[in-house]
Amino acid sequence: QSVLTQPPSVSAAPGQKVTISCSGSSSNIGNNYVSWYQQLPGTAPKLLIYDNNKRPSGIPDRFSGSKSGTSATLGITGLQTGDEADYYCGTWDSSLSEVFGTGTKVTVL
Amino acid sequence: QVQLQESGPGLVKPSETLSLTCAVSGYSISSGYYWGWIRQPPGKGLEWIGSIYHSGSTYYNPSLKSRVTISVDTSKNQFSLKLSSVTAADTAVYYCARLSSHYYMDVWGKGTTVTVSS
Numbered sequence: 124q125s126v127l128t129q130p131p132s133v134s135a136a137p138g139q140k141v142t143i144s145c146s147g148s149s150s151n152i153g154n155n156y157v158s159w160y161q162q163l164p165g166t167a168p169k170l171l172i173y174d175n176n177k178r179p180s181g182i183p184d185r186f187s188g189s190k191s192g193t194s195a196t197l198g199i200t201g202l203q204t205g206d207e208a209d210y211y212c213g214t215w216d217s218s219l220s221e222v223f224g225t226g227t228k229v230t231v232l
Numbered sequence: 233q234v235q236l237q238e239s240g241p242g243l244v245k246p247s248e249t250l251s252l253t254c255a256v257s258g259y260s261i262s263s264g265y266y267w268g269w270i271r272q273p274p275g276k277g278l279e280w281i282g283s284i285y286h287s288g289s290t291y292y293n294p295s296l297k298s299r300v301t302i303s304v305d306t307s308k309n310q311f312s313l314k315l316s317s318v319t320a321a322d323t324a325v326y327y328c329a330r331l332s333s334h335y336y337m338d339v340w341g342k343g344t345t346v347t348v349s350s
Contacts (some may be wrong), residue, residue, distance in 0.1 A: 125277060158336035160278075167327055167343050168270075168278065173336040211278055215335040220293050221268070221280035 126151060127212055127224035134230040139202050143227045145195040145212035151222055155215040157195040159188055162209045171210075172197065204231050234258040236328050236341035244322075244348050250315040254328030254341060255308075262286045262306045266331040269302065269313045271324040272343075279324075283331055284311055318348045 128146040135141045145157065159172035170179050172188035175195065187198045195212055212224035240252035254267070261267060268283035282292035284302045292300050296315070304311040315322060325345050329337035 156334045156336070158334075160337070167340040168337070169340070170336060170338050173332070173338070174334055179338065213278075213336065218294055219291055221283070221291075221331075221335055223278040223280065226277040 125225045126216060126222045127214070129210075129212060129224040129227045131225070132228045132230060134232055135202050136232045137202055137204065140198065140200045141202060141229060142199075143197040143210055143212075143229070145197070145224045147193050147195075147214065147222075149193055150218070151193075151214050151216040152190065152195055153193040154217070157188065157190050158213045159186075159195075159197045160211045160213065161206075162211065164208070168211065199229070202229075202231055207231050234330065234339045236330065236339060238326060238328050238341045238344040240326075240344060240346070242345055242347060244318055244346060245350050246319055246348055247317055250313070250318050250322060250346055250348070252313045252326055252328075252344065252346070253310055254312070255310045256330075257309070259330075260306075261304060261309050261311065266291075266333075267304065267311045268329050268331050268337065270327045270329060270337070271322075272327070273321070273324045281313065281315075281326075320348050322346070323348045 133141045156174045160168040162168045175190040176188045216222045235257045237255045266283040269281040299316045301314040325343040327343045328341045330339040
């Protein structure tokens with residue numbers, strides 16, 4: 124049972140922007156770094172954002188992350204068909220466990 | 233280039249123990265980082281199972297803690313997962329990953345499917 128809440132789905136036309144929210148609490152997001160993962164169909168998750176807003180090498184700057192209080196947001200600009208995937212947020216929780224969001228499916232219209 | 237590869241039986245009988253191994257190449261486990269297991273039931277989201285440091289210290293998901301053991305073999309540069317008393321609810325794709333000190337997973341294995349069925 125996920126402790127981080129994400130919208131089940133978001134969609135937009137190619138070239139547009141989408142944002143995905145990740146809502147938690149002071150036990151997790153409020154006091155720890157947030158990461159984001161992209162999972163293309165049939166593949167393993169891939170790190171997109173770490174430490175709230177940093178991108179690993181090779182991740183385009185169309186992807187951005189932010190955090191405020193007990194919530195975090197992933198933004199994707201210039202949406203492409205190749206961005207259709209499931210996206211998950213993740214962080215550490217005071218229960219001494221890693222926790223993930225419920226996941227959001229991005230659809231390019 | 234760091235690579236992780238899961239291996240183990242694809243079919244486990246109910247009440248038995250699921251055993252998986254993650255072989256690490258391109259990086260020595262003894263050099264640092266936490267190493268962990270994550271699973272994903274069919275059509276569902278990600279669930280963290282647990283993590284281990286090269287020294288052997290571990291963290292487990294509280295909901296699975298009574299059934300999980302994660303161990304590390306630095307001589308073989310691999311780490312392993314054992315999940316006891318499995319049921320159909322443990323059917324999932326199991327991933328191994330490398331975890332940073334800031335708790336993000338920067339390298340993932342491709343995953344291995346485990347089905348629990350008699």
